[in-house]
Amino acid sequence: MTKTMKYKPKIMKEKICMITGANSGIGKATAIELAHLGATLILVCRSQIRAEKSINEIKKKTGNESIDLILADLSSQREIHNLVSEFKSRYNKLHVLINNAGVNLSKRIMTIDGIEATFAVNYLSQYILCNLLFNTLKNSAPARIINVASSYQAKAINFEDLNGEKHYKQMKAYMQSKLAVVLFTYEFARRIRESGVSVNCLHPGIIKTNIVRNFRPFVKYFYPLIGLFMKSPKRGAKTSVYLASNPEVDGITGQYFKRRKKAKSVKISYDVALAEQLWDVSVQLTNVDLKNN
Numbered sequence: 102m103t104k105t106m107k108y109k110p111k112i113m114k115e116k117i118c119m120i121t122g123a124n125s126g127i128g129k130a131t132a133i134e135l136a137h138l139g140a141t142l143i144l145v146c147r148s149q150i151r152a153e154k155s156i157n158e159i160k161k162k163t164g165n166e167s168i169d170l171i172l173a174d175l176s177s178q179r180e181i182h183n184l185v186s187e188f189k190s191r192y193n194k195l196h197v198l199i200n201n202a203g204v205n206l207s208k209r210i211m212t213i214d215g216i217e218a219t220f221a222v223n224y225l226s227q228y229i230l231c232n233l234l235f236n237t238l239k240n241s242a243p244a245r246i247i248n249v250a251s252s253y254q255a256k257a258i259n260f261e262d263l264n265g266e267k268h269y270k271q272m273k274a275y276m277q278s279k280l281a282v283v284l285f286t287y288e289f290a291r292r293i294r295e296s297g298v299s300v301n302c303l304h305p306g307i308i309k310t311n312i313v314r315n316f317r318p319f320v321k322y323f324y325p326l327i328g329l330f331m332k333s334p335k336r337g338a339k340t341s342v343y344l345a346s347n348p349e350v351d352g353i354t355g356q357y358f359k360r361r362k363k364a365k366s367v368k369i370s371y372d373v374a375l376a377e378q379l380w381d382v383s384v385q386l387t388n389v390d391l392k393n394n
């Protein structure tokens with residue numbers, strides 16, 4: 102056993118787990134912990150180089166060789182469909198899906214599908230993956246979906262200007278996408294009741310990661326200083342790992358977690374009519390719906 106390798110009970114040995122955004126920050130730390138626990142991991146990353154660096158690090162730190170990679174840019178719906186096809190050609194089971202990838206963009210960027218990129222990556226990619234992988238998760242039940250949200254949740258969704266064409270503000274777009282994640286998590290839980298698949302979301306904490314790479318230069322300049330007061334990615338991964346692996350959360354679904362405990366999300370996130378409206382808009386934007394899969 103090398104110096105960096107720690108003994109942990111291999112409680113995830115038979116489990117196949119997919120993690121998006123696994124080459125950096127909280128996603129990579131989550132992958133390392135689950136690899137320690139013996140899981141077979143499928144990392145979803147958009148850069149071969151960054152992904153290979155991460156895989157080598159995970160293997161070296163944990164001794165777990167069962168680390169697979171599927172490349173996909175989650176801002177592209179075609180690439181998400183290709184990722185799911187590729188996954189299904191390699192595996193017929195999936196026990197844990199961790200939708201972790203995210204961005205926080207100071208400038209408004211449109212995706213290849215004509216959707217504002219924060220909304221597309223942070224929320225719509227989760228919506229599509231959950232729906233397209235649901236049957237595989239169900240056939241692997243008990244299975245778990247973990248959606249990484251944030252405590253930064255907006256108080257409304259502006260359906261009239263989802264793409265921020267009239268007005269784009271970085272934090273407004275970010276918080277709207279995270280409110281969408283929470284609304285969707287609760288709605289998906291209602292729609293897949295009794296399936297043996299749970300779906301929960303979480304706030305990882307305020308964590309020092311690469312998320313600031315697309316912030317304005319002055320924020321990036323002060324980040325090393327601000328970062329002194331932030332927690333490590335390993336701490337940020339704790340709630341994701343807990344929800345993915347701990348027997349305490351068996352059967353718990355449709356909840357928002359902070360520091361490994363159930364927590365309250367913003368009031369509007371419990372609005373069922375709004376969640377249904379978001380679902381309908383998501384169907385229109387993606388052409389993906391649970392009932393068609």
Ligand SMILES: NC(=O)c1ccc[n+]([C@@H]2O[C@H](COP(=O)([O-])OP(=O)(O)OC[C@H]3O[C@@H](n4cnc5c(N)ncnc54)[C@H](OP(=O)(O)O)[C@@H]3O)[C@@H](O)[C@H]2O)c1
Nearest residue numbers: 122124125126127174175176202203251307308310311312
């Ligand atoms: N850090 C915090 O304080 C904090 C607080 C609350 C919530 N969160 C959430 O935690 C999650 C992880 O973020 P992090 O803080 O660990 O940031 P990070 O270090 O920047 O990691 C984000 C990951 O998402 C990937 N990603 C971004 N856009 C992608 C795309 N279009 N296609 C595929 N992958 C993409 C990144 O890949 P590349 O390396 O290729 O860009 C990276 O692997 C995010 O959902 C974030 O919103 C973070």
